[in-house]
Amino acid sequence: GxxxxxxxxxxxxxxxxxxxxxxxxxxxxxxxxxxxxxxxxxxxxxxxxxxxxxxxxxxxxxxxxxxxxxxxxxxxxxxxxxxxARKPKRVAIMVSKTDHCVLDLLWRNRRGELDMNVVMVISNHPDLATDVRSFGVPFFHVPATRDNRAEAEARILDLLRGNVDLVVLARYMQIITPTFLEGVGAPLINIHHSFLPAFIGAGPYAKARERGVKLIGATAHYVTADLDEGPIIEQDVVRVDHRQDTPDLVRMGADVERAVLSRAVRWHLEDRVAVHGNTTIVF
Amino acid sequence: GxxxxxxxxxxxxxxxxxxxxxxxxxxxxxxxxxxxxxxxxxxxxxxxxxxxxxxxxxxxxxxxxxxxxxxxxxxxxxxxxxxxARKPKRVAIMVSKTDHCVLDLLWRNRRGELDMNVVMVISNHPDLATDVRSFGVPFFHVPATRDNRAEAEARILDLLRGNVDLVVLARYMQIITPTFLEGVGAPLINIHHSFLPAFIGAGPYAKARERGVKLIGATAHYVTADLDEGPIIEQDVVRVDHRQDTPDLVRMGADVERAVLSRAVRWHLEDRVAVHGNTTIVF
Amino acid sequence: GxxxxxxxxxxxxxxxxxxxxxxxxxxxxxxxxxxxxxxxxxxxxxxxxxxxxxxxxxxxxxxxxxxxxxxxxxxxxxxxxxxxARKPKRVAIMVSKTDHCVLDLLWRNRRGELDMNVVMVISNHPDLATDVRSFGVPFFHVPATRDNRAEAEARILDLLRGNVDLVVLARYMQIITPTFLEGVGAPLINIHHSFLPAFIGAGPYAKARERGVKLIGATAHYVTADLDEGPIIEQDVVRVDHRQDTPDLVRMGADVERAVLSRAVRWHLEDRVAVHGNTTIVF
Amino acid sequence: GxxxxxxxxxxxxxxxxxxxxxxxxxxxxxxxxxxxxxxxxxxxxxxxxxxxxxxxxxxxxxxxxxxxxxxxxxxxxxxxxxxxARKPKRVAIMVSKTDHCVLDLLWRNRRGELDMNVVMVISNHPDLATDVRSFGVPFFHVPATRDNRAEAEARILDLLRGNVDLVVLARYMQIITPTFLEGVGAPLINIHHSFLPAFIGAGPYAKARERGVKLIGATAHYVTADLDEGPIIEQDVVRVDHRQDTPDLVRMGADVERAVLSRAVRWHLEDRVAVHGNTTIVF
The missing domain is CATH 3.30.70.260 (ACT domain)
Structure with missing residues (x-):
């Protein structure tokens, strides 16, 4: 210390x-x-x-x-x-069904690459329970649908409040409400795919393929009231061409996502990221 | 031959x-x-x-x-x-005031890297006349404003028609009308900056900086009736951080633009690009 | 089929x-x-x-x-x-103590990204037994030292012969002898770190740091009698600067290594790699 | 000021x-x-x-x-x-026959991207005189061969001494002697191609192709008594595959070289590069 x-x-x-x-x-x-x-x-x-x-x-x-x-x-x-520096931050990871981001974070944590204490993983699906628990990390299943959102958020807030210094949305596909953001008392980092140009709405990889994009990317950012518009911490891209079909793009996008998210989380854990308006300074 | x-x-x-x-x-x-x-x-x-x-x-x-x-x-x-393969395509380059793309194309042509015959450079400003002519290429100044667009386009079509196999918009900042596209009788390649996410409207570099983007890029594409939405031929990005101010971003963007444009033009000259709907296949 | x-x-x-x-x-x-x-x-x-x-x-x-x-x-x-295409190749992975490459391969296999049947993992150390077996893959510990090399290689050949279509050296730190290469009857893919310029001998990351390199990389290649000199299948690099110390470089190198190795293995599994002299053609 | x-x-x-x-x-x-x-x-x-x-x-x-x-x-x-900061450094550029690096430096200088005063270009060949002088920069032809090296170096030292703050070797293919280094009284920056792994001796691009390398690169470094072994300022690579023949590799290498050299020179001009042993710290 x-x-x-x-x-x-x-x-x-x-x-x-x-x-x-x-x-x-x-x-x-x-x-x-x-x-x-x-x-x-x-x-x-x-x-x-x-x-x-x-x-x-x-x-x-x-x-x-x-x-x-x-x-x-x-x-x-x-x-x-x-x-x-040597007091690791307490981190909760929220995830839906897709495993690539959460497993990469847990694996890097176990290897000593990410100096954090993962206190829980919360998911709206039960699918990843076994994988997560094999790392010795508690897994909480909180079903969330459009109908029970308020109730589900209340349950999650009960789990998080006072227990975490950071929440990582590692492909958590539910909407985060302003109420949740106010209540959680810790910063949230989110990861999402990114394209040049942007493709709005459902099926972005299919749309990107239809336009013939040559790069697909990922963006990690802090969550603000406007979910996909908070200050950017890290971005990266990978090159693609016409031979990749949509599942290939999704797979390659997953690789970029986990790399970008782990870098963003690492920099946050090391107190390297300062926020200024909607910008970040990454020291 | x-x-x-x-x-x-x-x-x-x-x-x-x-x-x-x-x-x-x-x-x-x-x-x-x-x-x-x-x-x-x-x-x-x-x-x-x-x-x-x-x-x-x-x-x-x-x-x-x-x-x-x-x-x-x-x-x-x-x-x-x-x-x-050995019969070079006849190319016209259209440009406004910014020199980085047009000079890079002319310079690569002179070095033998781009196998084309640049038959003319057309600009709505006189600024680049000396630079262009030093490569032995004709330079035509056709002033274009919001008020004389139809007349200016007619003059440009007179210059191009029957004389070119390809038109390269190397930072030509005037709108291209559907009338022009129909009349020119040759494909057009355009270059523009690109960001993840996209920033619409004026001053995109300043907006990108306000959002804290970590990558800035460029996209070369064929021009269709929807100016910035045609099939993408090539894209690339460069990494930036908070220390670059807006002029730095513009300068770094210029480097990506000229690299991306020259690759797209090269592939077109070598008949490597097939268009399918709004996609390209680059062989 | x-x-x-x-x-x-x-x-x-x-x-x-x-x-x-x-x-x-x-x-x-x-x-x-x-x-x-x-x-x-x-x-x-x-x-x-x-x-x-x-x-x-x-x-x-x-x-x-x-x-x-x-x-x-x-x-x-x-x-x-x-x-x-749908008959997966039978693959053996050989590894010493470092887990990043073998776990990445097993994890991608489980996700369906690498279409192979991992029939065994062989290691000269017992350390990774639990991790490997949690994927349902047999783990064989064959201690290998300078003194028992011939005997150890004979045991490994007994395990491999007739059972595998490909051997992946996923950070296997023992020398591969010409006898082994002749006896195994399947191609071997190896991964190793790469630098510009090259640093020979022990402690390459420390040497790279002393020279102030700005890029560190990895190379995946087929193994020939000259261990680190076979036909290259894939390479990549990552950017570093003076702020990374030697352990940082090792960690960043590990990320490049697992990405490069998984791409090389994937292309081999899809029969995309043709060897010509000491070159590869990757279709 | x-x-x-x-x-x-x-x-x-x-x-x-x-x-x-x-x-x-x-x-x-x-x-x-x-x-x-x-x-x-x-x-x-x-x-x-x-x-x-x-x-x-x-x-x-x-x-x-x-x-x-x-x-x-x-x-x-x-x-x-x-x-x-606003007092530009006086720079001499030395070059042989290849134009891509010197022209890129002069062009970036003219655009205001490189804040330097190019006081002369020295070449052992007359080929680039016209190109260089079109930028308004003096061009001095000092023939240099194995036989007249001492004499040629003496003439060059006469031109440089007291007149320059930096010498850039922009593809200058003559050996630099320790005598020259001691006499010049200013730092020298050199650019050369780089590969993983390294290829020693003549025809490196052909050798790289024979090994099937997937990346070719460039390294800019300060010159020390060991010509290609001084502290590295900047490096970069570009991706290649089996379809590029040796002239393609040379052309793509030239693009990386000019990009890497211009970044290294820029950082030196802005006093961003500190040397420590054989390492650089680039602020």
Whole structure:
């Protein structure tokens, strides 16, 4: 627990880097990496992510937080979070029937590639129970249909509330309501397929094939009230041609989806993603 | 002139490959490459591109064409074109003010990478006259505004008609009317930027930046009555992040555009692109 | 069992496509896809892969084979194989301790993405027994060291001989001897990391990092007597920068390795890969 | 001249970020971007690149430099450079007969994409004189053969010495001697093709084709006494298959080379590249 991460943002003005650097040096911390970004050259918003090494951090983190708030944060009217790098975030994964994203996350977690504590998997279908439980992770089946949506969301909120730091929608095909978003108290990351140009509505892979697209892709983003329109964390594409039929496109899309989602989740777990309006800064 | 290319399409049924192969063997031709594709396993459309070597082709091409029409094409109710590989297509390039696409095409043509005869560059602005003429290519300035569109299109059609086998829109920012499309008598290839998701209307790069996209791309396609919706020939993307401002995105987009356009033009010049509905088959 | 694949190669000369097309049409087969390639324009080697649909193929395959041999193959001095598309190949996977490649293959097999019958996994370490067996696949532990190599290879050959159509080395870290290659009677596909430029010997990721490489990759190839020098089937790379330490590079390399290996195996299973000298033609 | 860039490196220890931040704030500068990197978590080397805005910088740069040296740099035993962002570097391009890299650099310079002052192009062949001079850039022909190498290098050194901040080898096919490297007094960036695996000696594209490689690439690096082994700045690859013959590979390689070289030069011009041993840190 000797590694900390300090994320801040505030209105840009001279002296911020200096103030944070001086504070951390004074606390006995050694800065390991520091990334910062300003959204404009004058009058922009300033973002900074600092990783530091400070012996005994676990014991002194709360005191450090208070001290930073009272001195630097207050002076610069700063929003900040201070986390311990080695304290894994608690994650819930929500999924419907498709297994490629959830299994990839669980497998990377087991290999030590994703430093998280998967506290539960929730699904509106029972299909993936055995697969999920073989990783030692609890699986909860909460049937959800158009008719019982409010009730199902209430049950899911009961499971999540207070228990999770992040919710990953790993091909969860139910609508997320504003009520749910407000109640869950943790950020949500979603993955969906992406095309150039976009194809709206059902059967996007079939439509993409009809247009003769040469690239199919995936986008991972934070969920906002507008489900598929939140700030983008990561995207990628794969090349296709006329020889791939629609099932081939779906299969190749699945490979891109799991790769993109795992990168987005990884960066979130490492506190690398700052949100600014509908944009992300990925340090 | 000893290399020929035979492109055909027709309703799929047994015996097509055999019939073409037998015809070409009988004519003394040696097949160099053959690609074929069927859009469905039964009842689809069959496409085939055959490159062959036939000594004396230039002298006998018309006779070969008649003979193929009377025998194979007639039997299978086939559409076909038979071209000589070494006879470069006549190409007109239309451009507005932006130079990256037109100069890349001219430069690749001069290096021998694009086997075409650029017979003219037409622009609604005079800016690129010197650059274009330094390649020894005629430059015609045809001012076009919202008010004189019909007149300008008529002037351009006078220049093009009968003189070109292909028109490349290399960042030509005027609307192409259905009248123009009908009158020009040659296919048109257009290039435009592409994003996942799509950003409609003016300032797409600024909008893409506001959404935090991580990839920007370009699409080259044939022009149909619906300007940005014709069959896609080629696409590609480049990775970006929050550190690139809008001019950076425009510059990186320009690099993708010229690469994608030159590949699409090259494939068209080599008779590699077959159109099927709104799809392309790129052999 | 109504789908067949015919792969041929022979010295190039006029009439091959025609002869094959005529033979298949005469047998009542409809050609679904046909790819061919000639290594040179005159005097080269000609390769062709034909997928066809022929009702009742399973019952008549041997008769078809004899008939093709006696007519077309004999006339053109042709090597050929005729397979049924729906008869999955029998595959053995050999692995040491690293799980990413073997689990990815098993998982894709279970999802239906790789049409093969994995008849056994052989390892010189016991570590992966539970993981492998959870897929319902037999796991055989054959300890192999420098001292017992001949004995270990003999045991492995006993397991493989007559039982497999393909052996996949999915991060198997023991040397493969020429004796083994001769005895196994099936092609072997291997995967290894790749860099530009190459880094020889132990610790290649550490060396790559010291040189500041910006790309790390993987190569899948057939195994010949020269272990890492056989014909390449597939390659890919991923972008890295100075912020990734050696374990990061290893992890990112693992992702490329499993993607590249699964594509190479898939193409082999679909009879898409023809070998010519030390080159492959991937149809 | 109001934008400055401060690049430093020194042994890592607590307080560096704070000291620099405090110095710049005290001088009235506002930090625009700041990137830093430490090569190890304890006892490593610390690198930092800071872009700042300081009204009147041109008039006060030398004073600022002295002041920084006397205070911060001295205390931390720091190497540093302080440049004005808007003062373009003076660049010489050396080339043999191949035009794709040099023309791409000149064209990007003219478009404003590469902020440099190309003061001369030197070639051991006269072929590119007209093309280069059409950009308004002086072209010097210095014939170089195995026999007159010392003399030719001396002539080139006379042209370069004191006149350039960077030399770009844009496909310059002569050997660079240690004498030349010592005498030139400016860094050199070179571009060469790259393959996985590497192919040594003459005709690498032909060799790559014989092995059936699926990717060909390019590497841009600083030149050290070991010509092709200096710290790598940038690399990229393009996908190929069996249908490309050797001239196709050369052409596709040329596209990658010019893209990779222009990115490497751009990053150098913006003072983004720090060298550490045989590695680069590209901020």
């Amino acid at each position: 000797d590694h900390g991460r300090l994320l801040i943002h505030c209105a840009d003005r001279p002296g911020i880097v200096s103030a944070i650097g001086t504070f951390l040096a004074g606390a006995g911390a050694n800065i390991v990496t520091l990334d910062q970004f300003s959204t404009a050259e004058g009058g922009g918003t300033f973002f900074q992510r600092t990783e530091f090494h400070l012996p005994g951090l676990t014991a002194t983190r709360e005191e450090l937080e208070r001290s930073f708030a009272a001195t630097v944060a207050d002076e610069f009217d700063m929003q900040f979070t201070l986390t311990e | 000893d290399h020929g290319r035979l492109l055909i399409h027709c309703a799929d049924r047994p015996g097509i490959v055999s019939a073409i192969g037998t015809f070409l063997a009988g004519a003394g031709a040696n097949i160099v490459t053959l690609d074929q594709f069927s859009t469905a396993e039964g009842g689809g459309t069959f496409f085939q591109r055959t490159e062959f070597h036939l000594p004396g082709l230039t002298a006998t091409r018309e006779e070969l064409e008649r003979s193929f029409a009377a025998t194979v094409a007639d039997e299978f109710d086939m559409q076909f074109t038979l071209t000589e | 109504d789908h067949g694949r015919l792969l041929i190669h022979c010295a190039d000369r006029p009439g091959i496509v025609s002869a094959i097309g005529t033979f298949l049409a005469g047998a009542g087969a409809n050609i679904v896809t046909l790819d061919q390639f000639s290594t040179a324009e005159g005097g080269g080697t000609f390769f062709q892969r034909t997928e066809f649909h022929l009702p009742g193929l399973t019952a008549t395959r041997e008769e078809l084979e004899r008939s093709f041999a006696a007519t077309v193959a004999d006339e053109f001095d042709m090597q050929f194989t005729l397979t049924e | 109001d934008h400055g860039r401060l690049l430093i490196h020194c042994a890592d220890r607590p307080g560096i970020v704070s000291a620099i931040g405090t110095f710049l704030a005290g001088a009235g500068a506002n930090i625009v971007t700041l990137d830093q990197f430490s090569t190890a978590e304890g006892g490593g080397t610390f690198f930092q690149r800071t872009e700042f805005h300081l009204p009147g910088l041109t008039a006060t740069r030398e004073e600022l430099e002295r002041s920084f040296a006397a205070t911060v740099a001295d205390e931390f035993d720091m190497q540093f450079t302080l440049t004005e």
